[in-house]
Amino acid sequence: MEQELISKKDLLIKTGISYGQLYRWKRKKLIPEEWFIRKSTFTGQETFFLKEEVLERVERIKSMKDDVSLDDMVTVFDKKPDSFPAYLTKEDILKRNIVSSVVIEQFAKKFTLEDRISFDLVCLYYLIDKMLREGKISRSEGELIYQTVEPYLQHVHQKDGVFYFTRKMGVPVVTVVSPPGDAHFDPEVGIIEKYSFHKLFIEVKEISQGGKKDE
Structure with missing residues (x-):
């Protein structure tokens, strides 16, 4: 047709x-x-x-x-299979300082040093690690982020999406929005973090290929 x-x-x-x-x-x-x-x-x-x-x-x-430069979008839309690495080992993640050992031990206990970890999961570990280092979340809130976001990783990798971490009256809420769609929150909700998943994938890809991680 x-x-x-x-x-x-x-x-x-x-x-x-x-x-x-x-x-x-x-x-x-x-x-x-x-x-x-x-x-x-x-x-x-x-x-x-x-x-x-x-x-x-x-x-x-x-x-x-609003979150990713036009030049970086070229990488996102590149259909070559090596646009994103499919897997990294736990050893690679630690050697390249992509994620701290504290976060790896908390969320990747089941993996040995040689086991391959999907790139999507590595990105989620990186996001949690980044927010912990910036003092935006506690370790228990990191668990909440992991449990909420992990089921949607494959979907947002293919279609993009936006992660929100918010609080209202001290209560944390994790939200994943898949496009097309905008998130609208109660005015009393404080948005602690907003992250485009494609921006996240690009950052981790650059670090995994030898780029510098923000301290």
């Missing part, structure tokens, strides 16, 4: 983006050049896109742009 097309004009109206944004994203290769389909119409040549494909990509860019 032939896929439905959407015109450039209708794309801009439906998504609320500008002509300039669209072509900037094209120059950055966030929207591949081959997605721009030129077709003859009764008014002349017009540009069309595969509707479902381009709408999903534009929404992902919009959901990420």
